[in-house]
Structure formats: C-alpha cells, structure tokens
Amino acid sequence: MESAGLSSTDQKLIRESWQKVSGSPLEHGIVLFTRLFDLEPELLPLFQYNCKKFSTPEECLSSPEFLEHIRKVMLVIDAAVTHLENLHRLEEYLANLGKKHQAVGVKVESFSTVGESLLYMLEKCHGPAFNLNVREAWTKLYGAVVKAMSCGWDVLRKVE
Ligand code: HEM
Numbered sequence: 001m002e003s004a005g006l007s008s009t010d011q012k013l014i015r016e017s018w019q020k021v022s023g024s025p026l027e028h029g030i031v032l033f034t035r036l037f038d039l040e041p042e043l044l045p046l047f048q049y050n051c052k053k054f055s056t057p058e059e060c061l062s063s064p065e066f067l068e069h070i071r072k073v074m075l076v077i078d079a080a081v082t083h084l085e086n087l088h089r090l091e092e093y094l095a096n097l098g099k100k101h102q103a104v105g106v107k108v109e110s111f112s113t114v115g116e117s118l119l120y121m122l123e124k125c126h127g128p129a130f131n132l133n134v135r136e137a138w139t140k141l142y143g144a145v146v147k148a149m150s151c152g153w154d155v156l157r158k159v160e
Helices: 008-022 025-039 041-046 057-061 064-082 084-103 110-129 132-159
Strands: none
Touching: 008 025, 008 064, 008 084, 008 110, 008 132, 025 041, 025 057, 025 064, 025 110, 041 057, 057 064, 064 084, 064 132, 084 132, 110 132
C-alpha cells in the first residue's frame, strides 16, 4: 500500500477535489449513502442501532446514529487524503476496520458498490471538472483503502 501507485499529479488532483467535499462532509456523505442504498438496498438491514432495523433508506438516513456512521466514513477518507504519501501508516487501522465490518455482516464485495457511490458523489459535487484523470486518481486511492481493509477479512477467513 506504500504509495498506491499515486503519482504526484494524482495526489494533487485528489487533494484539490477533496477540499470542496471536506467543507461539508455530512451533506456529501448523505449523497454517497443515498446512492449506495439505491445500488445495493440489501445493505440497509446491516445498520442496526439498539437492535432496531430500519424499514426504509429515508428512515436510516435520518437517524442520528447512522449520520454518525457517515461522519466516521468521511473521516476515514479524510485520513487517507491526509496520508496520500504514506498510506502504509493506515494499514493496521484499516485492517482492523475491515475486521469490524466483517463482524457486522458486510461482504468485502460490497465495498466496490461503496466505491461506485463515492465516485458518484464526487461527480455530483464537481460536475464536468471531475474528469477521467481525477476519477482514476480516486479509483487508485479507494482501491488501496479497500485492499488494506480486506486484510481484516482475510485474517478471519484463515482462522475459520
Ligand atoms: C458496505 C457499507 C458499510 C456498511 C454496511 C457499514 C456498516 C457499519 C456498521 C454496522 C458499523 C457499526 C455501527 C456504527 O459504528 O455505526 C460500522 C462502523 C464503522 N464504519 Fe462502516 N459500514 C460500511 C462502510 C464503511 C466505510 C466505506 C468506511 C470507511 C472507509 C466505514 C467506516 C466505519 C467506521 C470508522 C466505523 C466505526 C468503527 C469503530 O467503532 O471502531 N464504514 N460500519
């Protein structure tokens, strides 16, 4: 995960495009998760707070606990953007985060849908400025984050 193959231009494009998003993370995170539930509604029941399942995405998206999860997701992405040059520092944290997600029933494959939803949110935010180069830079970064998180799943699989 050293540099995730990110050139200095990739890093610059990611930092610049994240600036606008990080100014209002919750608002953009809601766009991301709304898209995620559109693409993969099966993920909705995985979010349960006090053993209560949500019956609609709208109900989920207006719960304070879920909004906290959105903030947490945006903070992880923010940390990745901050550590573009030394992503390996996040490896252990991300592997642990992967483990926690496996424990709550998330399949590693669902993280591809999260990636699509992330790109969707970035495109909504930037419009045509979100060109192919910016998209590719983000795809590399997100791929590196998922790769690090998937180590958490792999470790558990070996123990099973
Ligand atoms: C497939 C989509 C996802 C599902 C279904 C999911 C589900 C969950 C659930 C049920 C929890 C525990 C309850 C909570 O803290 O709200 C959790 C915690 C968390 N999630 Fe997710 N999550 C998803 C994606 C992500 C992504 C993409 C990130 C960041 C890159 C992330 C970051 C976190 C963090 C930081 C926590 C708190 C972990 C802790 O307590 O130490 N999640 N997630």
